[in-house]
Amino acid sequence: MVGGVIAMSYFCGFRPMSIALTAMVALGVVSFQAAENVLNDYFDTVRGVDAPGAPGVMMRPHSFYGLGIDLGRLKAFGASLFAFGSALVAIATLAFNRPLLPLFLAVGAFLLFCYSGPVGLKYMGLGELDVFVTAVLMIVGAAYTVSGALSLREAVLSLPMAFITSSVVLADNIRDYEWDKAHGVRTLPVRVGKAAASWLYAAMVLTSLLLPAALLWPWGLLTLAVAPAAVPAVLTVLGVRSEPLLKANRYRFYVTVLLATAYSIAIALSSHP
Template sequence: MSRSATLADWVEGARLRTLPAAISPVAAGTGLAIFHDAFDPLLALLCLLLALSLQVGVNYANDYSDGIRGTDAERVGPLRLVGSGLVEPRRVKFAAFGCFALGALTGLVITAVTGWWWLLIIGAFSILAAWYYTGGSRPYGYSGLGEVFVFVFFGLVATSGTALVQTGFGAAVIGQCLLASTAIGLLACAILMANNIRDIAGDAEAGKHTLAVRLGERRARLGYLIMVVIAALCCVWLAGSTTWWALLSLIFCVVVAPGTRRLLRGAGGRELIGVLKATGIAELVCALGLLAGLLLGSL
């Protein structure tokens, strides 16, 4: 491209539309902490900073790794910095590592506040998983394991971690964390699935065998629906074990329903960009519904 990258290009490269996947687990986990009268604003804020830095870091890392492999040569979605030729790969790689460094520093502070040194191990695995999603010689995101990473780290680890560093490890809390983590993690996976359904043709041609590519278009669309339905059931189960106010989280079904209908009816290409955006908003609505409901139930 003939022009230089602007700040707006770097912001677009950070893919701010994906940030609900970082904010949502922290909101849901903090809701559980509030419900158990253990809310710690400092730890909640640190968890949010950690999640955001890793999310933006993995976005830049994906931009770099996919760009140098040529996976982004033909894209339907938003601009990619490396794939478009707008920014030198090494600069995008440096931006990714800078975000990971911020995440590592935040994790160190959380460890210092809680005194739980073993959190450093989880943090190290989180950063490695973020990089090797599309980085390295054998990226697991190219083998259909991307949803596993998202579920584990942006579902189980982020949601449960936010709750447990504030509440401790009571038996009741752990069970509720698993339900909240599953709901949030599956909605995050649905975001990735919608993205990968959109890119099935290009990914298959580039040798990127995402779960959507492996399942095929029809089964991938069904998989998206199953993720959304199970997430809703987990919200109901969580409400039954905490407070029925937590059913406010089900408002996400209203948000995600139109896009789900379009996806199941065969929407593709640029039509799925709207579905992707709606799924991200739905995850955030679910998390904020849990936060509000658990807050009301604690009063």
């Protein structure tokens, strides 16, 4: 959504075709994100990271342990979701003359499969960096798909969403700290320590809330409206607020959606003084 709003605000206007393309891009992004989640369950299960008793298995309907999808079908389902997103990219490339989209797809696919796949950046403490770069790539690619234009503006404006998106992964890894450390999984919190990872999480969330003000003054201040939903989770992770970490982590999705909405409004308003 943010990439489409950037494109419409600064390049092509809020026209029916631009809005339709934004919806198409959103569907593709959802497909790729779903593919990454499904394949992450697959690879975590194969590697033994996800097992009965693991926090990631207990707090949500796990594809294998919760929903009972066997590994073969799980892998095929993830591949199908990725293929659907790729088909949308192919349609946009050919129908709307976006020749750089295959390059975005290739780099995005590499990052997706490197996260928990054979390379396993997640298990090297580089998962958050992978997600950060992927978020920037998705927003820039979405803006390019809608407008056909490419500039540094989209990359800069993608940073707040990249910070909040990668903070979600970091929060999950902080939640899984004891389990991962006991099972030899070298996520970022295991590598740098839980306390340092918690402070990094706080910095990433607060940066995502404050950076829009510097980029889009004064309309960027709208993202501060998300603070009442975001700050309690930050205080819980830091140990200042007494609340189960699992409960605090459940709100991370809503914070991301709220921030994306407030930030999109700020972008649209800032481009029309």
